[in-house]
Amino acid sequence: MTVTEVAEALGLEIVTGRQNLDRSITGGCVSDLLSYVMGNAAAGHLWITIQVHPNIVGVAELLDLAGIVVAHGQDIETPTVEKAREHGIPVLTSQETAFALAGRLYALGVT
Amino acid sequence: MEPTSTDRFADRYPILGGGFFLAGRASGEVKRRLSELSLPRELVRRVVIGTYEAEMNVVIHAVSGEVSVSVEGDEVRVVAQDRGPGIADVEEALKPGFSTASEKAQSLGFGAGMGLTNMQRCADEFRIASELGRGTCVNMTFRPRPVDSKEEQQDDGD
Numbered sequence: 194m195t196v197t198e199v200a201e202a203l204g205l206e207i208v209t210g211r212q213n214l215d216r217s218i219t220g221g222c223v224s225d226l227l228s229y230v231m232g233n234a235a236a237g238h239l240w241i242t243i244q245v246h247p248n249i250v251g252v253a254e255l256l257d258l259a260g261i262v263v264a265h266g267q268d269i270e271t272p273t274v275e276k277a278r279e280h281g282i283p284v285l286t287s288q289e290t291a292f293a294l295a296g297r298l299y300a301l302g303v304t
Numbered sequence: 305m306e307p308t309s310t311d312r313f314a315d316r317y318p319i320l321g322g323g324f325f326l327a328g329r330a331s332g333e334v335k336r337r338l339s340e341l342s343l344p345r346e347l348v349r350r351v352v353i354g355t356y357e358a359e360m361n362v363v364i365h366a367v368s369g370e371v372s373v374s375v376e377g378d379e380v381r382v383v384a385q386d387r388g389p390g391i392a393d394v395e396e397a398l399k400p401g402f403s404t405a406s407e408k409a410q411s412l413g414f415g416a417g418m419g420l421t422n423m424q425r426c427a428d429e430f431r432i433a434s435e436l437g438r439g440t441c442v443n444m445t446f447r448p449r450p451v452d453s454k455e456e457q458q459d460d461g462d
Contacts, residue, residue: 226416
């Protein structure tokens with residue numbers, strides 16, 4: 194499934210990174226601990242978090258993640274959006290909790 | 305692309321203690337440089353993770369520091385040296401989950417006591433030396449590993 198397809202299926206709002214939404218999602222990671230993500234997420238994964246500071250973009254970029262989904266309607270800091278735009282990292286948001294998003298993503302076949 | 309046997313460069317990048325906004329920039333630069341060489345992707349991935357964790361430890365704990373990276377053939381060496389408080393008990397610090405990071409760092413999702421563990425997992429050789437009141441030096445060597453088939457599939461996703 195591509196990032197676009199997941200965004201449509203889960204009703205995610207696309208904040209930035211529209212040019213890279215056609216990428217296939219190869220798995221997922223849910224964590225707010227950056228070192229956990231560094232150690233466990235892989236290229237092509239979609240990362241669900243409630244962290245909103247610019248360092249999440251750095252992690253996504255270093256790991257070649259497919260995108261970041263900021264859960265539970267957290268307000269994303271403006272520098273985060275700017276940095277993501279600069280690096281072409283898709284950032285999406287949802288009002289749903291990380292738990293609900295992960296469950297729905299898993300049900301869609303992203304495992 | 306140059307042939308692997310002649311891949312060679314050495315570079316150093318400064319890191320500012322407490323500079324959360326710029327944190328990750330040195331690792332990003334290292335990733336960009338290594339990607340230009342004909343190194344295996346799994347190797348670059350591990351170097352990038354190890355470098356990021358070392359860089360973040362400087363940002364979280366130290367006053368300033370630098371990370372230097374050198375490549376010779378398909379072996380990558382990363383040295384992160386800082387001027388900072390040092391580590392009182394290195395053995396304790398190496399235990400997964402142990403952290404002395406500030407509340408601020410922890411609220412940002414850093415300082416979960418996983419950094420040194422990640423470095424050890426990613427590096428093929430890992431050495432750490434620290435002097436209280438002076439600083440810490442982490443020395444990592446990375447070599448290509450047989451590729452895990454699952455990881456390979458995931459890496460092919462883009």
